[in-house]
Amino acid sequence: MFRYFAVLFFLILITDTNAGNKEKIINTLKNTNNLNFDFEQNINGKIENGNCVIEYPKKIFCEYSGNKKKIIVSNGKSLVIKTVSSYYRYPLKKTPLNLILDKKFLISKIYNLEERIVDESFINFTIIENENEINIFFDNSNFNLIGWQTKDIYQNLNITFLSSVKTNEIINNNLFNLPLQN
Template sequence: MLRFFLIIIFFFLTLNSNAEIKEKIIQNLKNTKNLDFKFEQNVNGKIENGNCTIEYPKKIFCEYARSNNKILVSNGNSLVIKTISSYYRYPLEKTPLNVILDKNILINKIESLKERTIDNNLINFTIFENNNEISIFFDKQTYDLIGWQNTDMYQNFNITFLSSIRKNRVLSKNLFKIPAQN
């Protein structure tokens, strides 16, 4: 009987602990207006890195290191990827970034999802939205967004890791301005 009682207590403590982590992640998202970070992105084995800034909702600016001046910009409606020789413009709503860059969507999804703990230091939620499966990762200690993985519109498997995260900084008003086509 004592064993049964201890198992029940452990079960409820585990549930409470997971609920507490989920609430702290949600509160952290609610308190975040913007964040900047270094990133490493692996797209089908090709690794790129650089720096990004996200401003909620739905804005991002990324500069890629050691690439032909590659930038990725979203003004909240369109997503542009520009290099020296190419220019691609997409409706943001057709990309997985539409979910990742909208903390209200993230919060609503997280509230109804079951989290998964990975290696005892990452919290993962898997979101299904507009025919996209997006796995979002949070640090278990800081509750910060630290990465995501998804398949992009060209069926490329994309893994993005964030590091050196800074939050709620003063940002330039023109940072998320869509660049002109070459």
């Protein structure tokens, strides 16, 4: 009989811990209006880095390091990727960022997903939506978003790691105005 209670107690403890992580992540997302962070992005082995600002819902501005002066901007409807020599504009809804930048969507999915602890440092959820598989990662200590893994519209594996994450800073909303084509 004691073994039965010990096993039951252990299972409840594990379930409460997992539920606790989910609730902490959800509460952190609910209380986050924007994020400012440095990033490292690996697309099929090509590594780029820079700085981004996300404002929920669905706005992002990323400035890449390097001499191409690459930026990515979403105003919530369109996504522009611009360099010195190129300009691409996509409907945001056709990209995985449409889901990653929508915290209400993330919260609704996290409620129903199983978490996976990675290296005792990260909490991972796998979201499958509209033929997109998105692995989203949160910090196991402060429950902030710290990265994602997707396939882009060209089916390239895209892994993005966030660092130096700051939340709810004052930001200039003009940052999310789409740049004009050269």
